[in-house]
Amino acid sequence: GESVGLHLPTLSVQEGDNSIINCAYSNSASDYFIWYKQESGKGPQFIIDIRSNMDKRQGQRVTVLLNKTVKHLSLQIAATQPGDSAVYFCAEWGNKLVFGAGTILRVKS
Amino acid sequence: DAGVIQSPRHEVTEMGQEVTLRCKPISGHNSLFWYRQTMMRGLELLIYFNNNVPIDDSGMPEDRFSAKMPNASFSTLKIQPSEPRDSAVYFCASSGQGSTEAFFGQGTRLTVV
Numbered sequence: 001g002e003s004v005g006l007h008l009p010t011l012s013v014q015e016g017d018n019s020i021i022n023c024a025y026s027n028s029a030s031d032y033f034i035w036y037k038q039e040s041g042k043g044p045q046f047i048i049d050i051r052s053n054m055d056k057r058q059g060q061r062v063t064v065l066l067n068k069t070v071k072h073l074s075l076q077i078a079a080t081q082p083g084d085s086a087v088y089f090c091a092e093w094g095n096k097l098v099f100g101a102g103t104i105l106r107v108k109s
Numbered sequence: 110d111a112g113v114i115q116s117p118r119h120e121v122t123e124m125g126q127e128v129t130l131r132c133k134p135i136s137g138h139n140s141l142f143w144y145r146q147t148m149m150r151g152l153e154l155l156i157y158f159n160n161n162v163p164i165d166d167s168g169m170p171e172d173r174f175s176a177k178m179p180n181a182s183f184s185t186l187k188i189q190p191s192e193p194r195d196s197a198v199y200f201c202a203s204s205g206q207g208s209t210e211a212f213f214g215q216g217t218r219l220t221v222v
Binding site: 043044045089093095098100101 | 113154164202209210214215216
């Protein structure tokens with residue numbers, strides 16, 4: 001029979017292009033917003049976080065943007081590589097760590 | 110450090126049986142989380158411990174689920190009796206004091222038949 005599950009959005013990008021993954025969050029009281037990456041068969045792995053009083057933070061090849069007005073979080077990956085292919089989750093840290101639904105990133109060589 | 114260690118990696122059990130999942134957090138970490146991941150519901154927080162004390166268990170589905178953390182280096186998640194709808198990948202994660210970086214184990218893939 002047909003399986004019903006979460007329909008994760010998928011982003012397909014060409015190797016070398018920049019990727020932008022978006023997330024809408026719900027809890028305005030969260031202290032931190034965080035991005036995790038999950039590769040097939042593994043647990044999620046921390047990428048970068050941003051404190052709620054900031055609007056931008058840069059890491060190595062990644063940038064996180066926070067727009068509290070519209071409760072929107074984005075992850076930008078520069079020069080996307082095949083190894084970036086994974087499911088990306090945004091997460092909120094208020095009094096506990098809660099994850100969003102995830103976005104699949106596929107990198108075409 | 111070997112990271113967060115979960116056991117077993119795979120578990121297949123019959124409906125009605127008791128299942129115990131185990132987790133060894135990273136030494137020195139004081140927060141421990143149990144998550145369940147399914148296609149239907151994504152990554153759900155089941156319970157969160159801080160300094161071995163359960164802080165939030167609002168995600169525990171029902172009384173069949175219980176979790177303990179008897180000391181800083183060990184936690185268990187028990188399902189009794191297990192049901193087919195409990196089939197999922199269960200993750201344990203730990204983080205240090207004041208850190209937002211949670212380190213995840215490899216997960217336990219549970220199949221209840």
